[in-house]
Amino acid sequence: MEPDDLEANLSPSHAPAAMKPETIMACMVAVAVVIAGAFIVFYPQDTLLPTFSVSVDAAAGLDELDGAPAPANATFALTLHGVTRPRLLRTLGICNERGTVAVSYAGAVLAWGRVPQFCVPAQGREHVRMVALGGDVELSDELSSRLVSERLWRTAELDVDIMLDRQRYLSCRVKPDVDGPSPCKVFLLD
Template identity: 35%
Template sequence: MTDRNDAVLIDADDASWEENLTTARFIVGSTIMTAMTVFLIVYTFMGHTSKLAEVSVELAAFDGLDATLGRTVSPAFNLTVHVKNTLSWQAWCSNGGEVVVSYSGVALAWGDVPVFCVPRSATTELTVLPWGWEVGLSEDLHRRLVSESQMHTAEVLLEVRMFDPGSWMLCETETHHSMSLHRFKLMLRDSDG
C-alpha cells in the first residue's frame, strides 16, 4: 500500500509541476507580448516620425559672387530656414548643424545651423549666414559663372545637415545615423546681390 500512495503522490506532484510550468509559460509569454506591444506603440509614435517635420529654405540675399572681378570669389549668403513641426504631442529639436552652398560641385560658402527646438504644431524661422573667403574657381567654372550670372540663370545647391541630439531627432528626409540631409536648389537672381 505504501507503493500505491507513493505513486499517487508522484502523479499529483507531476500534475502540480505541469500546472506551474504552464502558468510560468503563460506569464512569460504575456510579459513578452506586452513589452513588444509597448515597443511598437512607442516606435510608431516617437521613434518613426521622420516625415513629421517640414524644412524649407529661402535665399534672402547674397553678396560677393561677382566672378567678373577675377577667378576667386568671397560669397556671403543670407538664408532663412523654415522648420514646421507637424507633431501635436512634442517639440521637434535639432542639435544644430551645418550648411554648404555649392556651385557645380564646388563649395562656395559654409556656415552653422544653431541648436533649436520647434514647439509642437508650430513653425520656426532661423537665419543662417554661410560665407566663403577667396574661393578659387577653375577657368571653365569661372567662365560659366560669369555667363550664367549675366543671364540670371546661375543656380546653387544648398545642403543643410541637421545633427541628432538623441533618438528624438525628427527630420523630413532620410536620416543617416545621427544626421539628416536636406537639399535645395536656389536661383541667383542678380550677378552680385
C-alpha cells in the same frame, strides 16, 4: 430523427442563444481599439516630422566674378524654414543643438557656416537665420563663366547642404536671384 418528432414540430437541435448587448458592445470596442492601434503603428512617421525649405536673403561676392579665374569671396545670408503641419493624431517637433551649412555651385563649395540652435515645435513653425562665408574659393574659367552667364539669365542654382546634429541631412537647391524659399529633401541618418 423519428417521424413522430417531425409531426410534433419538434426539432432535434437547440434554438440559438440570444447575444447580450454588452457582449456586442465589447466586441465593437475591441475591434475599434485594434484598428486604431494598427493605424498608429503603421502610419508613416516621416510625414509627421517637420518639412524644411531654404531661402537666400542676400548673396554677396558673386557679382565680382567676370568669367575669369579669380578667387570668390561669397557670403550668403540664408533662412531655414521649418514647418510641422497639423496631423490627425500626433506631430513631432525637433530641436537642433548644432549644425553646419555649405553652399556650393556645380560641386565647388563657395561658402560654409554654422546653423544656430533652434526648435521647430509640434504643429508650429520656426525661421532660422544663418550666414555662410566663403574664403578665396578658386573657380575654374569654365565654372566662373557659366555662373556669370546663369546669373544674367537668373537661372543659376546653388546647392545648400545642411547637417543637423549628425542625424538629419537637408539637401536644398536654391536660385539666388529668385525670391522665395526652395524645398529641401530630408534624409535621416542612423
